[in-house]
Amino acid sequence: MPEITEWRDRIWRYRLIGSRCGGCGSTYYPPRNSRCLKCGGDLEEVELPRRGKLLSYTVVYQAPTLYKYSTPYIVGYIELLDGTRLFAMLTDVEPDEVRVGMELEATLRKLYTYGESGHIVYGVKFRPAVG
Numbered sequence: 001m002p003e004i005t006e007w008r009d010r011i012w013r014y015r016l017i018g019s020r021c022g023g024c025g026s027t028y029y030p031p032r033n034s035r036c037l038k039c040g041g042d043l044e045e046v047e048l049p050r051r052g053k054l055l056s057y058t059v060v061y062q063a064p065t066l067y068k069y070s071t072p073y074i075v076g077y078i079e080l081l082d083g084t085r086l087f088a089m090l091t092d093v094e095p096d097e098v099r100v101g102m103e104l105e106a107t108l109r110k111l112y113t114y115g116e117s118g119h120i121v122y123g124v125k126f127r128p129a130v131g
């Protein structure tokens with residue numbers, strides 16, 4: 001797992017930046033650098049809505065080393081308000097509380113601790129929406 005130093009990486013991790021196709025309007029998260037998978041059109045960066053609902057989920061008990069500290073954790077398949085679908089870790093909800101259809105919002109949280117320096121990498125997770 002490379003250390004995150006690129007400015008553009010930081011931007012899309014801290015805000016919810018995706019790609020939208022100028023041809024067919026399809027959206028992608030994380031953003032893609034190449035062309036639209038559906039029509040081959042050009043993609044541009046867009047800020048995606050931070051709210052959505054849970055379509056399905058998986059509870060992860062056997063995690064890669066970087067994520068072992070947080071097991072069990074939940075990976076959700078989420079549909080944002082604009083229809084963008086993505087996978088993301090959920091937070092602030094226990095496996096026995098999670099429900100398909102629940103309203104979620106993006107939040108910035110620790111993803112993992114990197115290397116012996118203990119450098120903490122943050123990124124977007126989703127939590128139950130408040131208000």
Ligand SMILES: [Zn+2]
Nearest residue numbers: 021024036039
């Ligand atoms: Zn397209």
